[in-house]
Amino acid sequence: MTARFELDRKRTDKISHYFAQTGLRISASLTPEIFDVLQTVCGRLNIDSESVGAYAYSDPGIQAGCFAGNNKECVIRVSSGLINLMSDDELCFVLGHEIAHFLLGHNLPQGHHNLSTEHFIQSRCQEISADRLGLVACQSLEIAIRSLMKTTSGLNDDLLRFDVGSFLDQMRSQRGERVYADEGDSHPSLVMRCRALLWFSMSDAYFESIGNSGGESFEKIDKRITKDLEKYVDGPAREKIAEARQGITIWLAACASIRDGAFDKKEQKIFRDLVGEKFLQKLLQFYSSCNQNEVKNMTRERILDAMSLYQQIAPKEFSESFGEIQSQIAAKFKQPDFSSFLSEFINADK
Numbered sequence: 001m002t003a004r005f006e007l008d009r010k011r012t013d014k015i016s017h018y019f020a021q022t023g024l025r026i027s028a029s030l031t032p033e034i035f036d037v038l039q040t041v042c043g044r045l046n047i048d049s050e051s052v053g054a055y056a057y058s059d060p061g062i063q064a065g066c067f068a069g070n071n072k073e074c075v076i077r078v079s080s081g082l083i084n085l086m087s088d089d090e091l092c093f094v095l096g097h098e099i100a101h102f103l104l105g106h107n108l109p110q111g112h113h114n115l116s117t118e119h120f121i122q123s124r125c126q127e128i129s130a131d132r133l134g135l136v137a138c139q140s141l142e143i144a145i146r147s148l149m150k151t152t153s154g155l156n157d158d159l160l161r162f163d164v165g166s167f168l169d170q171m172r173s174q175r176g177e178r179v180y181a182d183e184g185d186s187h188p189s190l191v192m193r194c195r196a197l198l199w200f201s202m203s204d205a206y207f208e209s210i211g212n213s214g215g216e217s218f219e220k221i222d223k224r225i226t227k228d229l230e231k232y233v234d235g236p237a238r239e240k241i242a243e244a245r246q247g248i249t250i251w252l253a254a255c256a257s258i259r260d261g262a263f264d265k266k267e268q269k270i271f272r273d274l275v276g277e278k279f280l281q282k283l284l285q286f287y288s289s290c291n292q293n294e295v296k297n298m299t300r301e302r303i304l305d306a307m308s309l310y311q312q313i314a315p316k317e318f319s320e321s322f323g324e325i326q327s328q329i330a331a332k333f334k335q336p337d338f339s340s341f342l343s344e345f346i347n348a349d350k
């Protein structure tokens with residue numbers, strides 16, 4: 001056993017300990033009904049139930065989470081509000097979804113850029129994958145979708161009049177309007193998740209997992225789902241990242257352009273070649289009413305804003321490409337010392 005594993009194990013133990021203090025462990029003697037559900041889910045997902053510690057805690061909110069410090073065992077935690085809302089079958093979906101995060105390695109430590117657009121793209125894919133195992137755990141598309149509806153709305157059976165058939169029809173007819181997730185959400189929209197589940201339920205992989213044969217090729221279906229996500233959710237998110245990258249390029253190019261105190265024709269041409277006529281005109285207009293000092297101060301401010309935006313929405317990409325962008329500007333404007341000039345420029349007092 002490595003030192004690292006030792007540490008990670010302590011982490012899981014610590015979490016279990018905390019949950020045991022703030023909640024109730026799901027067990028055969030105290031909560032036999034929920035315990036049976038958990039056993040069923042573990043059986044269907046082919047995981048040793050010993051490696052899953054589950055706790056219920058008192059909270060009217062609809063919440064569940066999965067925590068793991070290593071790849072041997074995990075701890076799941078489900079609020080009483082969620083348990084009370086769900087039938088046993090629906091709870092299979094919820095527990096399956098949570099255990100899936102562990103089985104797919106989503107909870108292992110992987111950096112801390114948790115609020116970035118970059119991270120959201122990844123986390124949405126993880127939700128879609130976890131839903132698939134949730135479906136395998138409850139073995140019914142209708143139950144899976146119903147449980148998604150309930151967890152999203154918080155409404156119980158008395159209030160939620162729900163017809164899966166008409167809902168699916170509605171889903172098929174909606175074509176990417178505002179039903180889709182905003183690129184700032186870590187969970188894909190309900191419709192997107194249901195659609196992904198609907199398609200997955202037609203795949204040979206799903207048929208096989210419930211002991212049947214038939215279905216469409218999983219690869220084909222997976223591609224379709226990826227395309228859907230790409231088009232309506234990840235596409236716009238990636239666009240946002242690309243815009244932030246372009247923002248940096250624009251303002252670093254502006255910085256190189258005004259370095260000698262004048263924005264002459266030659267520099268304008270380089271600027272235009274780099275980011276296009278539209279931004280050149282905007283920049284010329286932006287500078288037109290400013291004196292030398294204002295030009296410098298405003299450029300400095302814009303560079304800092306652009307840097308913090310890029311860093312915030314795509315921290316990983318920022319750390320990889322900020323240097324590259326500087327080199328690009330240095331080469332285009334033939335300013336080999338651009339990087340050191342830039343760091344003086346942005347750190348200078350006004």
Ligand SMILES: [Zn+2]
Pocket residue numbers: 097101126127130
């Ligand atoms: Zn999840």
